[in-house]
Amino acid sequence: MDAFTAADARVADATLAASRALLGVVARSVVATLDVVSLPQFRVLVMLSSSGPTRMGAVAERMGVIPSTFSRFIDRMVAGGWVERAASPDSRREVLLELTSSGRRLVDDVTECRRADISAILSIMTPDQRTALQHALQAFADAAGEPQAADLLTLGL
Template identity: 40%
Template sequence: MFVTLPGGTDDRVEGSEGDPSADAHEIAAAVERLANLWSMAAQEAVVRLSPHQLRALRVLEAAPEVNLTGLAERLDIGLPTSSRLCDRLEAAGMLERTLHPHNRREVQLRLTGQGRRVLADVARRRATTLTGVLAAMAPEERSALVLGMNAFLSAADGESTPPSEAR
């Protein structure tokens, strides 16, 4: 079976004829390569962070003033591990701990300006790396990738939007 990509009749790729497991192996290889590019771009940032540290900063960016328990739950790690992680991030000047204004027994975690700058640097480096790879693709291949990724996200989220309407 051949699938015609958007933008032309000569741009055809061989499909799996309805076998998702065959496609899954090919996609897994591409995702692994993307994850490696993503990770390398993060490691080239001004401040090098472990994947756990970077995830913690992203959680703090998305959920300002979360407490230690909330961070541990979002990262799916234990409280002692979360506490040590915060100790290192605080020592690096990327997060601060403050007392909750209405519950003195609770400590809130907040990103500092340095933490925000590091996240912005990582995001910029990742976008630059991804842009370089996408630039090497033909425009119709990029369009097909975007269409496919939107369909994947819809399916992963349980939505039933047909791929042609995902754009």
């Protein structure tokens, strides 16, 4: 394995600084949402947004909670109009959770807020810097691979 050089350290430090900037974007995008739903509730909305209708037991498992406790948690989300329960077409014993249009709109609003914040930051950069950033971030994402869903859910991503 190659030795970690001073140049490598500078790249790592720059990457850490960029990750803090991106975490700031994430935090700003979700602040207003937390007046409406809790962070764990938002995590469920994000999960359902990316996976579609999902068995309630599978969502509870991904959230790391006991199904009976999770059922009461979902009751509050259904009452708030964010998700709905439906019987599974495969098994009447299984309950599927699905985003409502209000739940979808909430996730989409947060995503659009993030996109707008990132666009504002990018507008300060030159076209050449944006192109270089695009290539560098794609290379970084390719090298890192897809993050685990559980890791992203911790931050409501």
